[in-house]
Amino acid sequence: MSDEFDDALALQEHSLKVDLTNRKPEGPGPRGYCLECGDEDVGGRRWCSAKCARDWERREVQRLGR
Template sequence: MDEADITAARLEAEMARLLTLRRAAGPEPTGACLWCGEPVEKPLRWCSVECRDDWERAHAQRR
């Protein structure tokens, strides 16, 4: 193996490690705000930043 092969293998291993640390994508969009129930178009999950933040705070406390 030359240096390019070694570097490529290290990069691939690091990318795999980083993907395991990646934050979960979250809940699937339903067509309604996940916090207040207001109708939203897919792929949106919340009707506003405030609803998203409230939802995230509530779910962070449950973990």
């Protein structure tokens, strides 16, 4: 029979698994160009726009099979 400690531990382990499964891909650091469209005017960022960031993330999630 489990006690409150065992139940809390099981819930914590489950929450960690869910969080790790749902985390967003971090990706590489800035390269001097947009990682999605290749635009060179990104000012030290990884993407030129929020749209490119979302598109890159969507592609990475599909590539990783999540």
